[in-house]
Amino acid sequence: MSDASEGHVAPSRVPEIREMALSDIVAALRLGLRDFLRKPMMGLFFANVCVMGGWIIYLLLFSFHMEWLAIPLTFGFPLIGPFMAVGIYEVSRRLEAGQREWRRNEIFGVIWRQRARQLPLMSWVIIVYYLFWSFFAHMLFALFMGPSFLTNVTSSYAYLLQPEGLRMLLVGTAFGAVFAFVLFALTVVSLPLLLEKELDFVTAMITSVAVVKRNPVVMLAWAAVIAGLTFAGMAPFLFGLYLVLPVLGHATWHIYRRALIPLD
Template sequence: MQVGEQVQLAPVTVASDLGVRDLRAALAAGWRDFTACPVYGLFFGAIYVVAGLFLYYALFNWGAVVWLIPAAAGFPLLAPFVAVGLYEVSRRRELGQPMSWSVVLGALRGRGDEQILSMGVIVFVAFGFWLMIAHGIFAVFMAESGIGSESLALFTTTAGIMMLAVGTIVGAVMALAFFSITVMSLPMLVDREADFLTAIIVSLGAVRSNRFVMVTWAVWIAIGLFIAMLPLFLGLLVALPVFGHATWHLYRRAVQGT
């Protein structure tokens, strides 16, 4: 690819020359947005932290703590929708517009055309679909192990290790597919008037035109969020907003209007 090469995807053009340097620049810009307006980032990060802690204690009390792994693995599927408010913060900073809770939270409603809400439905359906698949994988291997869902000892057995391997592969494929349709579509719906199908096409086009870089970005996000979840989900207070803001800047680099 030559620098500056673009692909036409009406009504926008998509850059085909993204590099790892652009990911680093997006992360740096995301960090600046977070430190400039930390209250919004901490608010959206706290939603994840509270949800994660509630999920942990609920599953622990129900004697099904092993379900925390597939549930936590599915968290990144929901992250793009939660990050919509962060995209609005970055957009307003970029334009020098004032911030307020009403406009930031109002971004979740989109531009009054329910396109972001439609994407939200897709996101939550995908999360439910992942849990169904995880349940099927778990049921197959748990039957072989003879250990109940209340014990983490399952993961020390051969069946448990195989379950983690199969679940990881299936989950990674699903996560990458979902990443591909949301990574540019949700920022685009915040940025301009468009229907969600067009936004999805643009997002898929951006990933297809920059496969290595976009897959690298997906891996960075997955690893970053996984590490952030280890200390009782508290790392998400910083990791989630930084990645959210950074994704906005990567969108602005990759997608231009015509």
């Protein structure tokens, strides 16, 4: 990746796609944990941003008696996680290149320079996607439960055990899984690819989807690992995310490196 912030940079060639195996996931997680243990501060910083952001969201919801929104926000919260991990990708990139010493501001400098590249456009894709999911979850709730429930759900959550509530949870979970996997396919390698290479965000997303199509079993397994570890980390008041998010962020870089063959 070029750190040059001025002047024209020639576009990179699109990398070729590798055949992956399930063992790549195990190796990526192992290397992700290793990177986190070597340079934990940056991973903890970005995890803290997510955890504190989650606490603020839920405090606002409960303060304004809108607890019912906690369900779609809980399932939608991990959708914005990939963009938060850009700094973690940069740490793994440097460790992979043999660099061991740098100042923390250098990582923030790399992130800051992305404002003139393609990553901000990808962030808008993720944000719009997340907002659409929140709107869809709200619409689904009203469709199954009726608008009257929106005024009194704060007193009891027994409505979720009613037939309408159970159907809503079933349909919402199914649609949520589809939403999450589509976003996963668009971003699984596109974000680290845009960090390292000079490509437009559309090409990066197409390449990411192509990786998923080439390795469907491995990518489904990787998506399941991300979802399982993330929700497990969210369970104890989000505290588990201080370990889960950095390790998954570093591991995502290593999945990217195993998914693509660089040509330049």
